[in-house]
Amino acid sequence: MKVLSMTRTTLLPVFSILVESGQLAVRDALRQLLDGLKPLDLDVEEAGTVELVMAEALNNIVEHAYPEGDTSGPIRISCEHARDGLHLTVVDAGRAMPDGRTPVGAAADLDVDFCDMPEGGFGWFLIKDLAKDVTYQRHDMENHLRMRVAVALS
């Protein structure tokens, strides 16, 4: 009997990216990540989701883990493709998250006066809205952020 299947049978091998925190680190890392995902032929929607989630995670590291005035340090990204999507791990050796956990990432309140319209605070909302299984751990003086983006499923 012939089995018709739409499932993707090949999983992308694990790959990793290493950049030094700084102004251009985020664009550089995102370009490398999207290059690494090219064999998956993600559509614009899926690629946009991956890029957005990773951009927000990296922006937070550059801004808060290695703030201006601190010495910069490495940011390591690894990407593992599994049947339930892309498992992204981001590790840095900068400052820990306040309270040892990620911000809640509530939606911004837009029912406010014109001059109080929020200009920030969207980053964690976007991460938690677009990624699944977001976990954060601090160990060995490093921050470990894990996220799953449900694209390239099989």
Next chain:
Amino acid sequence: MDLRSRSEDTLQVVSVHDSRIDAAVAIEFKEAMRSATDGGNDTVVLDLSEVQFIDSSGLGAIVAAMKQMGQSRKLALAGLTPTVEKVFRLTRMDSVFPVFPTLDGAITKLKT
């Protein structure tokens, strides 16, 4: 940050000739918008059709650009590409700005 401004009847159209409005250029974008819109028309259409990617910092910079124009003026957005549209939709910022699929559509609707 390459912004180009032109007049279209009573409207001012500011086109972003860059593919990204992200954390690396957010402050520069906000300042470029200030120079482009200071003392300009009441209604400004921001043409985003060349922008492929925006992050939360870029979104914040567009909100800041609207606020620095003042409440009596209007900042409309046109030509949102898929990822840009996604950011505005998820954060519900598409309810704060008038959003038009195309620049031509925005001009037709907004000119008086």
